[in-house]
Amino acid sequence: METRERDRLERSGRWVVKVGSALVTNDGRGLDRQRIASWVEQIVRLRQAGVEVLLVSSGAVAEGIKRLGWLRRPHALHQLQAAAAVGQMGLVQAYESEFQCYGIHTAQVLLTHDDLSNRKRYLNARSTLKSLLDLGVVPVVNENDTVATDEIRFGDNDTLAALVANLVEADLLAILTDQAGLFDSDPRSNPDARLISRGLAGDPALEAMCSAGAGALGSGGMLTKVRAAARAARSGAATVIASGREEAVLERLRQSEAIGTLLLPSREPVAARKQWLASHLQVAGKVWIDAGAVKVLREAGSSLLPVGVTRVEGNFSRGEMIACIGPDGREVARGLTNYSAQEADAIKGHASSRIEHLLSYVDEPELVHRDNLVITLP
Numbered sequence: 001m002e003t004r005e006r007d008r009l010e011r012s013g014r015w016v017v018k019v020g021s022a023l024v025t026n027d028g029r030g031l032d033r034q035r036i037a038s039w040v041e042q043i044v045r046l047r048q049a050g051v052e053v054l055l056v057s058s059g060a061v062a063e064g065i066k067r068l069g070w071l072r073r074p075h076a077l078h079q080l081q082a083a084a085a086v087g088q089m090g091l092v093q094a095y096e097s098e099f100q101c102y103g104i105h106t107a108q109v110l111l112t113h114d115d116l117s118n119r120k121r122y123l124n125a126r127s128t129l130k131s132l133l134d135l136g137v138v139p140v141v142n143e144n145d146t147v148a149t150d151e152i153r154f155g156d157n158d159t160l161a162a163l164v165a166n167l168v169e170a171d172l173l174a175i176l177t178d179q180a181g182l183f184d185s186d187p188r189s190n191p192d193a194r195l196i197s198r199g200l201a202g203d204p205a206l207e208a209m210c211s212a213g214a215g216a217l218g219s220g221g222m223l224t225k226v227r228a229a230a231r232a233a234r235s236g237a238a239t240v241i242a243s244g245r246e247e248a249v250l251e252r253l254r255q256s257e258a259i260g261t262l263l264l265p266s267r268e269p270v271a272a273r274k275q276w277l278a279s280h281l282q283v284a285g286k287v288w289i290d291a292g293a294v295k296v297l298r299e300a301g302s303s304l305l306p307v308g309v310t311r312v313e314g315n316f317s318r319g320e321m322i323a324c325i326g327p328d329g330r331e332v333a334r335g336l337t338n339y340s341a342q343e344a345d346a347i348k349g350h351a352s353s354r355i356e357h358l359l360s361y362v363d364e365p366e367l368v369h370r371d372n373l374v375i376t377l378p
């Protein structure tokens with residue numbers, strides 16, 4: 001069973017490879033040129049076998065801290081941003097010079113969440129990445145840490161890598177980290193922890209295995225990797241979490257060897273526009289919906305009508321992204337609202353035929369139309 005599941009890696013044509021901070025910087029000691037050379041060599045071989053590869057590399061902050069001679073990671077945002085700017089130079093230089101040995105160009109792509117939540121910029125980013133692949137270039141992606149503030153951040157590169165996998169419709173997201181994969185509990189604190197070899201992306205049981213927080217250099221820990229797998233699955237990508245220190249890890253994965261943790265999509269991929277909707281990490285407000293609305297949204301793919309709304313929170317405007325929260329407090333869906341918070345509050349719990357009477361005008365019968373709505377509950 002597992003061998004057959006792993007076979008899909010042999011057939012996959014486009015990979016996003018994400019490398020974590022501790023790995024790239026040799027646990028903060030400075031860029032691990034030997035390992036970088038090894039990943040580059042493996043990526044070159046993958047390309048020779050017909051696989052297109054995009055790299056998402058962390059390590060700018062960790063490398064910047066090392067280069068600036070700081071003894072510990074600062075807390076102030078402006079210092080972290082300065083460190084990222086310094087470290088990013090080292091990162092791209094290292095990848096560019098290693099790929100140069102094989103006559104392959106790299107391209108630096110720095111993104112913020114803002115770039116992907118704006119539909120026009122999202123489409124631009126997508127066509128640029130696809131053009132780079134068509135040109136045979138290896139994009140090296142990172143968050144644009146120097147300008148990113150909390151409001152426009154992805155926050156961690158696992159999430160960024162999953163969104164990039166969605167953007168280019170990758171077949172595989174390979175997350176290389178400092179552990180052999182996902183264990184049933186954190187191997188740092190439990191020496192008896194066992195490696196999970198396979199699972200379904202989005203399975204809540206996987207999240208429960210991850211302890212909070214990351215290593216000293218990383219920012220997301222295992223939880224963001226498991227969540228990234230669920231995100232990547234939305235466009236049909238499988239995810240592998242594996243050790244970047246494992247000999248020839250990428251090539252062995254390609255040969256279906258059972259290393260790391262393979263997390264497979266459990267549902268059909270969602271349409272491209274809905275993936276963009278799902279890529280919004282921030283919402284402008286929330287509406288609480290009743291059990292009947294949860295059911296029709298999830299099971300019938302219906303629009304959200306005002307009648308199913310019980311409570312409105314936040315100060316959103318028409319056209320902004322809002323989250324729909326079920327009676328149990330869990331987010332069910334998110335989408336672009338046709339009405340502002342004030343209007344939504346006035347029409348909540350009412351039939352759509354009453355909107356005109358309540359507001360003195362009517363824009364649409366739905367609070368969120370189904371074309372602008374994506375189910376986010378696994």
Ligand SMILES: Nc1ncnc2c1ncn2[C@@H]1O[C@H](COP(=O)(O)OP(=O)(O)O)[C@@H](O)[C@H]1O
Binds near residue numbers: 179210
């Ligand atoms: N269930 C788990 N299995 C494996 N690692 C876990 C688990 N829960 C927490 N972790 C921690 O997650 C860390 C990897 O995350 P992080 O430090 O963010 O890596 P990266 O820099 O590669 O993104 C591991 O070193 C490990 O301590």
Ligand SMILES: N[C@@H](CCC(=O)OP(=O)(O)O)C(=O)O
Binds near residue numbers: 059
């Ligand atoms: N953009 C940041 C990435 C931080 C981050 O997510 O790190 P990690 O958890 O190691 O992937 C950097 O380059 O330092």
